[in-house]
Amino acid sequence: MPPLPPLALLLTGYLLGSIPSGWLAARWLAGVDIRQEGSGSTGATNVLRVVGKGAALAVFLVDVFKGTAAVLLAKAVLEPLSGGPGSWGVDGWVVAAGLAALAGHIWPVWLGWRGGKAVATGLGMLLGLAWPVGLACFGIFLSVLSLSRIVSLSSVVAALSLPLLMLGWFGNGGLRPAYLALAVITTLLVVWRHRANLQRLLEGTEPRLGQAKGDPS
Numbered sequence: 001m002p003p004l005p006p007l008a009l010l011l012t013g014y015l016l017g018s019i020p021s022g023w024l025a026a027r028w029l030a031g032v033d034i035r036q037e038g039s040g041s042t043g044a045t046n047v048l049r050v051v052g053k054g055a056a057l058a059v060f061l062v063d064v065f066k067g068t069a070a071v072l073l074a075k076a077v078l079e080p081l082s083g084g085p086g087s088w089g090v091d092g093w094v095v096a097a098g099l100a101a102l103a104g105h106i107w108p109v110w111l112g113w114r115g116g117k118a119v120a121t122g123l124g125m126l127l128g129l130a131w132p133v134g135l136a137c138f139g140i141f142l143s144v145l146s147l148s149r150i151v152s153l154s155s156v157v158a159a160l161s162l163p164l165l166m167l168g169w170f171g172n173g174g175l176r177p178a179y180l181a182l183a184v185i186t187t188l189l190v191v192w193r194h195r196a197n198l199q200r201l202l203e204g205t206e207p208r209l210g211q212a213k214g215d216p217s
Contacts, residue, residue, distance in 0.1 A: 005078065017100065017106075038050050063105065063121045066121050067125035
């Protein structure tokens with residue numbers, strides 16, 4: 001397998017992930033720098049509180065698309081070169097492209113390396129890799145959110161469930177170590193990005209949806 005396509009796919013994944021959808025929505029629709037408002041995150045929840053529901057939904061969908069596009073593009077390019085899915089080489093590069101999209105979202109070069117918390121982009125990445133796992137994670141997120149009204153708690157619980165869901169999914173097609181490694185890395189990234197939220201949860205000060213201020217995901 002030639003080295004150029006995989007390396008180019010990593011760069012493409014990063015650039016897709018780094019599309020500053022939240023920053024653009026806030027700048028175009030409200031004339032503000034979203035990094036200076038609310039939590040400073042460029043993610044959909046901060047956009048929801050600062051700009052509104054329509055903008056937040058658009059940002060969420062774009063962020064999901066970024067993760068899915070990075071993975072599907074890598075699959076489309078690499079699987080024909082190797083004869084099909086399932087090999088460590090292909091899976092490893094596809095996973096790396098997905099992680100590159102996460103890195104682009106969290107550390108976008110265009111915004112001084114200050115982006116979002118990778119929840120929506122991580123969902124998109126999972127939908128591209130193993131859509132049943134992605135949908136299950138999203139279902140857990142929505143269930144916890146409906147009970148708690150706390151986005152950060154819902155995000156962390158869904159992330160913590162990811163490795164177990166991925167292990168369960170392997171029963172349908174055999175163990176794929178690169179996918180399991182991705183699940184663990186993604187869980188660690190999401191939890192790390194929510195460390196301030198976790199501190200506020202322990203203190204009982206983390207805001208719920210509908211409150212005027214807070215630190216969104």
